[in-house]
Amino acid sequence: MYKWIILVGSFIIYMFDALEILLLSLALPAISSDLDITATQAGLLATATLLGMGFGGPVMGSLADSRGRRFALLVCVTIFIIFTSVIFIVPNLTVFIIVRFISGLGLGGVWSVISAFVTENWPKERRAVALTFVLSSYPIGGLVAAQLSSFMLPHWREMFLIAGLGAILPLVIVIFCFRESQMWLEERNLPLPGDAGAPEKANSSIREIMAQPYLRTTVLASIVASLAFIAFYGSSTWLPSYLENERGLDAQTVGTFLTWLNLGMFIGYNVFGIIADKFGKRFALITAMVGAGLLMPLYGVITNETGLLLLGPAYAFFMTFAGLFGPYLSGIYPTRVRATGSGFCFNVGRGVSAFAPLLFGALAGVASLAAGLVIAGILFLAGAAVTLFLPRDTKELPDPSGSAAPDQPENGTQRPTTATA
Helix, strand or coil, X not given: CHXXXXXXXXXXXXXXXXXXXXXXXXXXXXXXXXXXXXXXHHXXXXXXXXXXXXXXXXXXXXXXXXXXXXXXXXXXXXXXXXXHHHHHXXXXXXXXXXXXXXXXXXXXXXXXXXXXXXXXXCCHHHHHHHHHHHHCHHHHHHHHHHHHXXXXXXXXXXXXXXXXXXXXXXXXXHHHHCCXXXXXXXXXXXXXXXXCCCCCCXXXXXXHHCXXXXXXXXXXXXXXXXXXXXXXHHHHHHHHHHHHHCCCCCHHHHHHHHHHHHHHHHHHXXXXXXXXXXXXXXXXXXXHHHXXXXXXXXXXXXXXHHHHHHHHHXXXXXXXXXXXXXXXXXXXXXXXXXXXXXXXXXXXXXXXXXXXXHHHHHHHHHCCHHHHHHHHHHHHHHHHHHHCCCCCCCCCCCCCCCCCCCCCCCCCCCCCCCCCC
């Protein structure tokens, strides 16, 4: 029963995380008008958010590995409640940028902590399905953000206040429904709930994932995440503008396009979760990036409205790499550094991609947005190619019930594993 509480609770928490992230892009026109700032200055708000998320992932992941999953999740949610709500009173752009960076620290940390929480509470044969379902709440958060913005804008200050205070619900879920990961407690020789015993601290840090035997995996996984996120944020930021300015779609049609795109992404997350459990997590990750890489350049070829509307959900179906990184990276690292390792690789990618919207915008100025979309497709394919050099599949983790996996004996000594698809 508890695993279902973790599943539903994590879905709601990550949906609010996505809501807080995506509201900014929808509010930027109103913010720019109200604060009388240029498009470049407004873009700094998005960059500050992504940079904060890039720092927040590894920091909160390390906190989750040293102080516990539940504690780190409480810190993450509290940060984005406070610093999303306080946008209501920001006096100028400089303060807004600082507030958004701090908010990003909490927003970026949720992914790594949630990934570890779900991984450690679900049976190994269903972990990918469970985690991709949780992470599929991201496009649902996008739909909620779109509805909230359509109702609230141009009153963007009140909109952020409502979104920030609404995140009290995830905080209540963590406080009253989540308990510390049993797997994490056992790994660190800490007393389980209801047990007595003196805690014995373990030493885990980013330093460990940057040393053997994890250095190669950490570097390659960070490169893959960087390529994928540069392509994603660089293209998705400008895709609505491309459809309006270069393909002639009106704003209402673009809104319909984005709705279908988010629905396609939601379906893709859950289908690829099944694929990952059945055929291997690395296989699913490569397939998703190849599909996105092949479909993205078609935006430069298709010109009719119907074709573009159909392409949106088809392309978004493969835009599930963020969800697949969760089960894949969470299995590469042992429990003591799981949140640190997966969070570091994932959020290094998000941090590097912070400048992607600016770079793609500059490219549009000298060439066209279509050229940027083609480059995004190439980056997805490059990410798939680099993934081939990562482990074929992840080490099996013990079941939450306590039974050991084939490569994880009961005495806790790790035996050599043979990677399988």
